[in-house]
Amino acid sequence: MTLADKLHDPALGHSLVMGILNVTPDSFSDGGQFNSMDALKQQIEKMSIAGADIIDIGGESTRPGAQEISLQEELDRVLPAIEAVKEMSDVYISIDTYKPEVMKESIQLKVDMINDVNALQAKGAIEVVREADVVACLMHKQGHPKDMQQSPEYEEGVFEAVYQFLSKQSMHCLDEGIKSENIVIDPGFGFGKKLPHNVELFERLEEFSSLQYPLLVGVSRKTMIGELLDGAPVDDRVVGSVSAAVLASMKGAKILRVHDVKETVEAVKIAMALL
Numbered sequence: 134m135t136l137a138d139k140l141h142d143p144a145l146g147h148s149l150v151m152g153i154l155n156v157t158p159d160s161f162s163d164g165g166q167f168n169s170m171d172a173l174k175q176q177i178e179k180m181s182i183a184g185a186d187i188i189d190i191g192g193e194s195t196r197p198g199a200q201e202i203s204l205q206e207e208l209d210r211v212l213p214a215i216e217a218v219k220e221m222s223d224v225y226i227s228i229d230t231y232k233p234e235v236m237k238e239s240i241q242l243k244v245d246m247i248n249d250v251n252a253l254q255a256k257g258a259i260e261v262v263r264e265a266d267v268v269a270c271l272m273h274k275q276g277h278p279k280d281m282q283q284s285p286e287y288e289e290g291v292f293e294a295v296y297q298f299l300s301k302q303s304m305h306c307l308d309e310g311i312k313s314e315n316i317v318i319d320p321g322f323g324f325g326k327k328l329p330h331n332v333e334l335f336e337r338l339e340e341f342s343s344l345q346y347p348l349l350v351g352v353s354r355k356t357m358i359g360e361l362l363d364g365a366p367v368d369d370r371v372v373g374s375v376s377a378a379v380l381a382s383m384k385g386a387k388i389l390r391v392h393d394v395k396e397t398v399e400a401v402k403i404a405m406a407l408l
Contacts, residue, residue, distance in 0.1 A: 136187070136225045136245040136268045137314045140347045140387055147405050148382040151227065152185035152394040153353065154218075156210040157194045174217055181222040183395035187246065187388065188222070190214045191229035195250050197282040197323075197356075204234050211235065215242045227270075233257040240265040246317075248349075250274055250324065252302045263310045270317040270349050270388075271306070273298050275325025282325065291330040292337050295320050300344055317388065319349040323356060331357040335377070338384040350381040351390035375400045383408070 139145065154176060180188060192210035193202050211228060218226050219242065228239040231251035236258060239247075245268060252271040253259045262269045273295045275285050287294045299318045306316060318341065320334045331352075341348050352358060358373040359365045365373065375396045378389045382401050391397045 137312075139225075140268070140317070141314055145387075148386050148401055149186035149388050150184065150394055150398050150401070151187040151189050151349070151388050151390040152180035152183075153191070153390060153392050154180070154188050154214065155191045155194070156214045157192060170213070170217065173214060174221060177218055177221050180394045181224055184398040185224055185394045187225040187227050188218050189227040189229050189248055189390060190218070192235070193230070195229075195278045195324075197278060204232060207232065207235055208238055212238060212242065215239055215244060219243065231255055231258070233261050236261045240267060246270065248272075250321070252298075253306060254302070259306060259309045259311065262315070266312070266315065268315045268317060269306075269311065270319050271299060271302050272319035272324065273321040278324075282323075282327075285325040285327060285330065287330065291326065291333055292340070295334060296341065296344075299341070303344065303346060313346075316346045317349050318344060318346045319351065322350070322352045328357055328360050335381070338381060338386065342385050347387035348385055349388040349390060350378070350386040352377045352381070353391040353393065371396060379404045
């Protein structure tokens with residue numbers, strides 16, 4: 134079953150859990166942990182055993198303040214990781230990139246999803262996704278990673294701004310020939326948003342359902358979790374992150390993007406069994 138079919142299967146009674154696999158030296162939570170092939174394979178095995186439905190591979194950090202890297206450097210990081218996942222597991226594979234060239238090379242290795250923080254706005258990105266007939270996640274962000282958290286403002290209201298952007302960009306993708314079943318949307322928690330913005334978006338997650346696309350939610354270990362826990366450091370945000378993931382699932386999220394796969398899978402399973 135393709136990922137698009139899975140996401141639109143009426144029999145799917147739970148959110149899909151997407152495990153984060155950062156092959157970067159500087160990601161905010163796990164940067165530098167999986168740069169060696171041995172460590173990478175151990176993490177792939179761990180997430181697969183824990184029940185990950187999707188593994189999301191990222192080769193360039195998009196944390197606040199992150200600097201861009203070259204195309205070749207990103208390719209050198211992500212392509213071996215994709216091959217390792219294909220070799221070790223039958224989970225769906227997502228590539229976290231905004232570069233059309235990385236998308237194209239990854240698609241040649243049969244990834245199932247493009248997870249783009251830039252919502253396919255780069256020149257050529259829409260064409261790559263359309264021709265490959267793969268799922269693509271369109272995420273909202275304000276600004277760029279290096280400066281997006283300096284002073285984000287939403288005069289018209291954050292929900293209205295995010296909703297309108299996702300509506301407009303998804304319609305543009307449809308007009309350019311991308312199939313509706315291949316579109317996923319992401320409000321972009323923490324990408325040009327302060328805590329009040331993130332809280333409002335989370336409170337109104339159900340309202341994104343009117344766009345009629347599967348919703349991806351990624352709040353795992355982010356600053357908003359730390360702030361809600363009175364300044365908890367990254368490693369102490371697991372329980373808060375899992376709690377938020379369960380709530381997102383209850384609010385209609387089809388994909389939960391998380392660092393802590395086992396804990397999230399178990400928490401969602403219990404929530405679904407007892408609701």
